[in-house]
Amino acid sequence: MEAGVEDPSRMPEEGSPRQRLQNNPVPDFPHLLNADGQYLFCQYWKPSRPPKALVFVSHGAGEHCGRYDDLARMLMELDLLAFAHDHVGHGRSDGERLVVSDFQIFVRDVLHHVDTMQKDYPGLPVFLLGHSMGGAIAILAAAERPGHFAGMALIAPLVLPSPESATTFKVLAAKVLNLVLPNLSLGAVDFNILSRNREEVENYNSDPLVYHGGLKVSFCTQLLNAVSRVERGMPKLTLPFLLLQGSDDHLCDNKGAYLLMDGAKSQDKTLKVYEGAYHMLHKELPEVTNSVFHEINMWFSQRTAETGARCPP
Numbered sequence: 001m002e003a004g005v006e007d008p009s010r011m012p013e014e015g016s017p018r019q020r021l022q023n024n025p026v027p028d029f030p031h032l033l034n035a036d037g038q039y040l041f042c043q044y045w046k047p048s049r050p051p052k053a054l055v056f057v058s059h060g061a062g063e064h065c066g067r068y069d070d071l072a073r074m075l076m077e078l079d080l081l082a083f084a085h086d087h088v089g090h091g092r093s094d095g096e097r098l099v100v101s102d103f104q105i106f107v108r109d110v111l112h113h114v115d116t117m118q119k120d121y122p123g124l125p126v127f128l129l130g131h132s133m134g135g136a137i138a139i140l141a142a143a144e145r146p147g148h149f150a151g152m153a154l155i156a157p158l159v160l161p162s163p164e165s166a167t168t169f170k171v172l173a174a175k176v177l178n179l180v181l182p183n184l185s186l187g188a189v190d191f192n193i194l195s196r197n198r199e200e201v202e203n204y205n206s207d208p209l210v211y212h213g214g215l216k217v218s219f220c221t222q223l224l225n226a227v228s229r230v231e232r233g234m235p236k237l238t239l240p241f242l243l244l245q246g247s248d249d250h251l252c253d254n255k256g257a258y259l260l261m262d263g264a265k266s267q268d269k270t271l272k273v274y275e276g277a278y279h280m281l282h283k284e285l286p287e288v289t290n291s292v293f294h295e296i297n298m299w300f301s302q303r304t305a306e307t308g309a310r311c312p313p
Contacts, residue, residue: 029092032085032116034109040085041065041092042113045072051081052304053150054117055127056110058134059084061223062098062189062211063204064091071129071282074293078300081121082129085113087137091209098211098219103226106133107140114141125150127300132252132279133158136226139260143233151240151268151303153296155281156249158223159230159256188214193250193278200283234263242270242299244292246277246284270299 030042043065055075057068065084072082087106089095100106114126127150130138135157142149191205204210241264245257254273261271272295274281274288281292 032109032113034088034105034112036088036105038088038094040088040094040109040113042083042085043069043072045069045076045082047076047079047081049079051121051124052079053081053125053127054114054121055080055082055129055300056114056117056138057082057084058110058128058130058137059087059090060132060134061219062090063207064209066091066209067207068129068131068282071293071296074297075129075300078297078304080127080300080304081117081124083113083117085109087134090211097213098216100219100222103136103222103229104140106137107144110137110141111144125304127303128152129155129296130157131155131282133223133226135159136230139230139237140226140233142239143230143236146236146238149239151242151299153242153244153299154260155244155292156246156252156279157243157256157260158226158252159260160253161223161227162250162253188212189251195278195280195284196276197283197285197289200280204280204283231259231263234260235265237264238266240268240303241266242295243272244281244295245271245273246279246281246288247273247275248277249279251279 030044032040032042034040041064055072057065057072059065059068064086068084072084075082086093088109089097089099118124118126126148128138128142129152130136132155135154136159138152138154139157139159142152191201194204195201205212243257243260245252245254247254257271257273261269272291274284274291277284277288281288283289284292
């Protein structure tokens, strides 16, 4: 893994869809090489003082880690070292756009990145922060390594898909089609359901690194597999977590938030539901987004205030 960059918002190469071959030259941007020989574009937000903890930021489906620059900079101001990568098939990273053979690949790559950072910063506690699909990845990473993480903050995590996007018929159809037409497009997501903030919707729509194409049957099937795995993994969760959810989320059913609160064994767990808010709470109407940033700021501040807290090796 290459060293972090001075400007974490630096985005080398303009462009979008990409699928690098494994024998291509090493890229000239901060990267991680995963177990499949694919390059993952990485970003690091390093505080000016020695960090109190590490925080991996896990982005959602179709987007990229650069969209979390404002959250990561806030964490950096708390003397936390935030780090992230574009998941395979997303943003600057290798792989066919929004194609993954197994959802576990996303989880595996996150754990690999965490392990790499812990070698450079031994003894520091490690937290997770995830949104939407990135929230499901964070939950599964925590469930796979009970006791390893110091806590996680979740913004509208994928626990249950909304009834609108995953009716019983659609779920069954996706499973059947995945056997015969895995590359069939089921259509693109209507970005207007992501946020009530029209400016943020336009920013999302105009971002060249965001995937604007149709969701393939195979990818939707992997998201459904992730939902099943999250449900099975809940009893393994014992770490502290903060869960933020919009009541009018049209992608991730808010019932999933309550399911996670009931299913996790964690003693320290907090749920805050924003009435009327959509999916991207961190890019919603100002009153919602300001509250989200405040909640995350306070939660991390409180849980990193104690000196001497250490994560298991």
